[in-house]
Amino acid sequence: MTQRPTLLSVTDLRVGFPDGPKGRETLHAVRDVSFDLAEGEVLALVGESGAGKSLTARVLLGMAPPAARTSGSVRFRGRELLGASRSGYAGLWGRHVAFVPQDALSVLSPVHTVGDQLAAAVRSVRRTGRAEARAAAVAALDRVGIADAARRAGAYPHEFSGGMRQRAVIAMAMINEPDLVVADEPTTALDPDVQEQVLGLLASLRETTGAALLLVTHDLDVVARHADRVLVLYAGETAEHGPVERVLGRPRAPYTAGLLASLPPGEPTGSRLLPVINGSPPTLREASSSPGCAFAPRCPLAADPCRTRRPTPSEVDAGHLVSCHRLTDVPDVPTCLFQPGGNG
């Protein structure tokens, strides 16, 4: 198989927020995260709430919170984006990179019709007449399965159901055939059956256009069905990273095993996770001040080095990275480290 060219390259990304007197201290929410995304590839970012998934995704889009302090490197086709001004992103947004948020209303304007917003997206990157842009908008709504698209294009976002709005946002993201789509929990706000339809739609449009996808999710079932590779984040750091079939088939980081053990067997996507990992993730301050592995207080395998030294990612297989001092002691069926109701 020929290797696809790298589209996005993230190296040693750190994102922190000011803390302490006069904000002189920085508490990091994302620490030393590195990954590449090839053209047409789907990479999922997973982890519990607060793991740093959204921040990582937003930094790539130039949408970090104003207070955020960032370092490292984010290159899109070799061009450095970290620290670029809004105008540095201007040629990328919409044309090469598109965003699908969790909440459609955060990107759709309430005062313009859906069709006008889609047509404006077309005209922001291509010189076309109004009629042509309008026709492209209607065709895009039709492609995402909105019935009677020509009439519906004249409706306002609040006249759409939640599922239709998310379809419209996907239509808007894909209308200029971007190279990269960043989707941040794109279906979390929807009913389970609509979630599945919307994810299927995103997957089929992505396949048709050949776009790469960075998918932020907390749902391992979604990862298994839609991603090529997965990066598991814990307290802002890489716990495990690699091809989906390896990471989910034979996890080598106790944290990934705990996430997998939390999945109720046979339950539909989006179902509540079983509480198998004791305790909760550290606060930013706890994670910043601990010298050891951030997962150690919850890990059934934690031993001395885990409490005193931070593990760094090591390659256990081609392209499969794990940050764990105890990785050689992780059993063949690692989910047995965790029992429903909480380990330890």
Ligand SMILES: Nc1ncnc2c1ncn2[C@@H]1O[C@H](COP(=O)(O)OP(=O)(O)OP(=O)(O)O)[C@@H](O)[C@H]1O
């Ligand atoms: N503007 C901000 N100021 C201070 N801390 C922030 C800010 N934005 C995010 N954080 C902190 O950064 C950490 C990571 O947040 P992030 O939103 O990336 O988590 P997440 O993994 O996407 O979680 P969720 O699944 O709940 O969205 C959290 O502890 C959060 O409180």
